[in-house]
Amino acid sequence: MEKKAEIISIGNELLNGNTVNTNASYIARRFHENGMPVGWIQTVQDEAGAIQSALDLALKRSRIILVSGGLGPTHDDITRQVLADYFRGQLIFNEEIFQKIKKRFEKRGLPLPEINRTMALIPHNAEVIPNPLGTAPGMIFRRDTQLVFVMPGVPRELEAMIELTVIPRLREVCPECRVQTDIFRTTGITESAIYEKIAQQLSFFPQYEIAFLPKVTGVDLRVVRQDQEAQNHEIFEKFKNLLYNAVGEFIYTTQELELEAVLGNLLRGKKLTMAVAESITGGLLQDKLTAVPGSSEYFLGGVVAYSNTSKIKLLGVSQKSLEEYGAVSEQVAKEMAVGVREKFSSHIGLSTTGIAGPTGATTAKPVGLVYIGLAYQTDLVVRTFQLGVDRLMNKPRAAQAGVELVRRMIAGLPYE
Amino acid sequence: MEKKAEIISIGNELLNGNTVNTNASYIARRFHENGMPVGWIQTVQDEAGAIQSALDLALKRSRIILVSGGLGPTHDDITRQVLADYFRGQLIFNEEIFQKIKKRFEKRGLPLPEINRTMALIPHNAEVIPNPLGTAPGMIFRRDTQLVFVMPGVPRELEAMIELTVIPRLREVCPECRVQTDIFRTTGITESAIYEKIAQQLSFFPQYEIAFLPKVTGVDLRVVRQDQEAQNHEIFEKFKNLLYNAVGEFIYTTQELELEAVLGNLLRGKKLTMAVAESITGGLLQDKLTAVPGSSEYFLGGVVAYSNTSKIKLLGVSQKSLEEYGAVSEQVAKEMAVGVREKFSSHIGLSTTGIAGPTGATTAKPVGLVYIGLAYQTDLVVRTFQLGVDRLMNKPRAAQAGVELVRRMIAGLPYE
Numbered sequence: 001m002e003k004k005a006e007i008i009s010i011g012n013e014l015l016n017g018n019t020v021n022t023n024a025s026y027i028a029r030r031f032h033e034n035g036m037p038v039g040w041i042q043t044v045q046d047e048a049g050a051i052q053s054a055l056d057l058a059l060k061r062s063r064i065i066l067v068s069g070g071l072g073p074t075h076d077d078i079t080r081q082v083l084a085d086y087f088r089g090q091l092i093f094n095e096e097i098f099q100k101i102k103k104r105f106e107k108r109g110l111p112l113p114e115i116n117r118t119m120a121l122i123p124h125n126a127e128v129i130p131n132p133l134g135t136a137p138g139m140i141f142r143r144d145t146q147l148v149f150v151m152p153g154v155p156r157e158l159e160a161m162i163e164l165t166v167i168p169r170l171r172e173v174c175p176e177c178r179v180q181t182d183i184f185r186t187t188g189i190t191e192s193a194i195y196e197k198i199a200q201q202l203s204f205f206p207q208y209e210i211a212f213l214p215k216v217t218g219v220d221l222r223v224v225r226q227d228q229e230a231q232n233h234e235i236f237e238k239f240k241n242l243l244y245n246a247v248g249e250f251i252y253t254t255q256e257l258e259l260e261a262v263l264g265n266l267l268r269g270k271k272l273t274m275a276v277a278e279s280i281t282g283g284l285l286q287d288k289l290t291a292v293p294g295s296s297e298y299f300l301g302g303v304v305a306y307s308n309t310s311k312i313k314l315l316g317v318s319q320k321s322l323e324e325y326g327a328v329s330e331q332v333a334k335e336m337a338v339g340v341r342e343k344f345s346s347h348i349g350l351s352t353t354g355i356a357g358p359t360g361a362t363t364a365k366p367v368g369l370v371y372i373g374l375a376y377q378t379d380l381v382v383r384t385f386q387l388g389v390d391r392l393m394n395k396p397r398a399a400q401a402g403v404e405l406v407r408r409m410i411a412g413l414p415y416e
Numbered sequence: 417m418e419k420k421a422e423i424i425s426i427g428n429e430l431l432n433g434n435t436v437n438t439n440a441s442y443i444a445r446r447f448h449e450n451g452m453p454v455g456w457i458q459t460v461q462d463e464a465g466a467i468q469s470a471l472d473l474a475l476k477r478s479r480i481i482l483v484s485g486g487l488g489p490t491h492d493d494i495t496r497q498v499l500a501d502y503f504r505g506q507l508i509f510n511e512e513i514f515q516k517i518k519k520r521f522e523k524r525g526l527p528l529p530e531i532n533r534t535m536a537l538i539p540h541n542a543e544v545i546p547n548p549l550g551t552a553p554g555m556i557f558r559r560d561t562q563l564v565f566v567m568p569g570v571p572r573e574l575e576a577m578i579e580l581t582v583i584p585r586l587r588e589v590c591p592e593c594r595v596q597t598d599i600f601r602t603t604g605i606t607e608s609a610i611y612e613k614i615a616q617q618l619s620f621f622p623q624y625e626i627a628f629l630p631k632v633t634g635v636d637l638r639v640v641r642q643d644q645e646a647q648n649h650e651i652f653e654k655f656k657n658l659l660y661n662a663v664g665e666f667i668y669t670t671q672e673l674e675l676e677a678v679l680g681n682l683l684r685g686k687k688l689t690m691a692v693a694e695s696i697t698g699g700l701l702q703d704k705l706t707a708v709p710g711s712s713e714y715f716l717g718g719v720v721a722y723s724n725t726s727k728i729k730l731l732g733v734s735q736k737s738l739e740e741y742g743a744v745s746e747q748v749a750k751e752m753a754v755g756v757r758e759k760f761s762s763h764i765g766l767s768t769t770g771i772a773g774p775t776g777a778t779t780a781k782p783v784g785l786v787y788i789g790l791a792y793q794t795d796l797v798v799r800t801f802q803l804g805v806d807r808l809m810n811k812p813r814a815a816q817a818g819v820e821l822v823r824r825m826i827a828g829l830p831y832e
Binding site for chain 1: 460702722
């Protein structure tokens with residue numbers, strides 16, 4: 001038996017395309033990070049024969065099997081019965097679990113439908129996985145050294161059970177499986193540019209599994225180190241030095257944090273406030289900033305100035321600059337940044353103007369041209385970007401570039 | 417052989433959780449809509465043995481098999497060779513395909529790496545699937561009545577090949593598989609409320625497959641009608657009447673359109689403009705509006721007023737109202753809507769204020785309390801919502817409620 005895990009996802013909604021199987025990638029990532037890689041994922045219907053065949057196959061090749069979906073109370077939810085039959089377990093009513101389910105309904109002021117009693121039926125030979133966020137408990141079956149974890153398909157319930165029960169059990173079963181995972185989140189640099197800068201030296205770290213994960217707003221590097229040797233601390237320090245020497249200014253965090261949260265911590269630390277004047281980003285930049293809890297401490301507000309009139313009236317942009325240079329220009333970006341800082345009496349003023357597309361382009365100003373202005377103390381800078389042709393990509397890219405410009409300035413990095 | 421399709425997704429990135437398998441759900445949805453439901457999805461590694469076993473299993477049970485991933489030019493991309501071997505095909509260099517790949521590189525001003533020649537190798541017994549958006553072509557293998565489609569894993573390339581080649585071929589192979597799919601998108605009403613209003617009469621339409629797809633911003637109803645009888649036009653008219661009588665005012669479109677695009681069409685039709693004053697939604701509402709191409713025709717801009725000072729200074733909210741009622745109040749929502757309309761000289765002024773959470777709540781004003789104000793001509797209304805406790809859900813829900821309030825008003829529906 002290989003040291004591999006296997007996922008069996010049960011649910012018609014996965015097979016008719018109504019639901020994307022995010023559970024499988026969550027489990028796969030967490031298992032990979034814990035040194036028990038997933039070798040196969042099977043997705044099958046809520047149908048006894050299909051579930052049995054999937055189990056037959058998985059038990060032939062995988063040490064750990066994770067079954068999810070079909071544990072709810074409706075007639076479609078057959079997983080509990082099918083698994084009990086498969087492992088020759090007798091369903092026994094579990095009073096303790098039933099009381100927990102009952103309490104959950106009472107707390108929400110709802111009557112308990114009779115049908116929900118079925119969720120308290122547990123096979124006599126299964127161990128219960130508590131469900132801290134929902135009603136249907138999970139189960140663990142054992143066959144020699146193989147373990148079969150059965151969980152509901154509701155993502156937040158499944159995720160809680162993975163963290164609270166499954167991963168700790170994995171550690172017990174396989175103490176040698178402990179691995180080290182690190183993340184380095186970058187923005188403002190492409191995947192291939194990072195790769196070029198570090199490629200030659202990567203050969204010194206053959207046991208590091210390095211994944212480049214490009215997103216619209218930047219590239220994450222995920223580094224997984226499986227064995228003892230790869231986990232050597234000094235060697236990892238060397239790797240980090242290599243990485244920081246090559247692309248350190250683009251790394252905004254080594255935690256699971258968004259860029260705007262990193263900026264928020266910097267602003268809070270320096271007791272600075274900011275305001276934003278948006279044209280091309282159309283509200284998205286402020287939406288990002290305000291997605292961070294507590295952002296009202298440092299974010300005072302801003303203006304979305306789509307029309308020229310609003311640029312003049314609300315931000316104090318001069319009519320002359322609009323006529324002479326156009327709304328998408330370095331000069332107007334400057335005046336927007338200065339204007340919004342003044343209106344909101346903030347320390348920092350940030351602005352965006354550009355051609356989002358698909359319309360609005362000229363020969364001199366193509367779709368994707370973006371100016372980002374930043375006013376702070378006596379500094380007034382504008383950075384120019386040439387993004388792509390897709391409106392829905394240009395907005396998030398320009399918004400990220402705006403947040404990053406402020407982060408660089410406050411972090412003391414080159415930003416002009 | 418059942419009238420079933422099967423997906424084989426190939427790729428280590430799917431098994432270590434770096435990538436969510438959205439390709440599988442795309443294919444599954446399109447196949448379901450075209451009357452050839454997907455019965456199984458297998459996800460396997462970029463490894464010859466694993467791919468062969470998956471094919472063995474799929475060919476035993478499925479009429480159509482869709483293989484995706486591993487067709488690129490790098491050493492990990494073994495799908496082409498493995499499939500050729502499996503179907504005993506000899507790889508032959510295809511000059512025409514090579515020229516297309518070359519042109520694609522030339523267009524982007526890039527030299528063609530030698531390794532990319534492998535993508536022009538096609539098994540002699542496979543049919544080519546053109547790739548309009550990328551370099552790696554797809555392939556079709558045939559075994560008696562079974563078809564095996566092989567496609568790259570890049571989502572936009574795969575989607576284009578599904579639409580341009582795979583679905584049309586499916587129609588040829590199975591003309592009786594044609595099905596009818598309709599969508600009804602709702603907002604402002606829960607899944608269970610819709611269900612309650614139509615449940616009793618749903619039994620008159622036993623052949624309709626009706627899926628309720630709840631999202632943060634509303635519930636979509638997807639209706640799939642498989643056979644001739646279910647596709648009867650008059651019966652469907654009866655179904656639509658039932659639906660519209662029960663919940664018609666909540667249905668904002670029967671197309672694949674977002675609410676803000678529907679509102680945009682209404683505003684454009686009536687030559688109306690709008691401006692937005694946001695507090696709780698923090699820029700998201702304006703971000704939604706400006707995600708629609710051409711929105712600058714009717715959306716003039718707005719203000720994100722997080723601080724009291726900005727509410728006073730930029731929107732003309734009175735100090736007295738802020739002191740007397742608080743920033744989260746009906747009165748301030750009204751003044752924000754009126755103020756932003758005035759500042760931007762728009763026909764319509766829309767405002768949001770509320771407690772997003774996790775902080776800021778009081779006994780009288782819990783997390784999730786939201787006021788939405790609307791000023792148009794002599795009308796000035798405020799609607800009150802009690803949303804949930806999750807900041808990241810409250811913002812999109814409040815933004816959607818704001819857009820919906822304007823849609824209802826312009827569409828002549830009850831909105832107070």
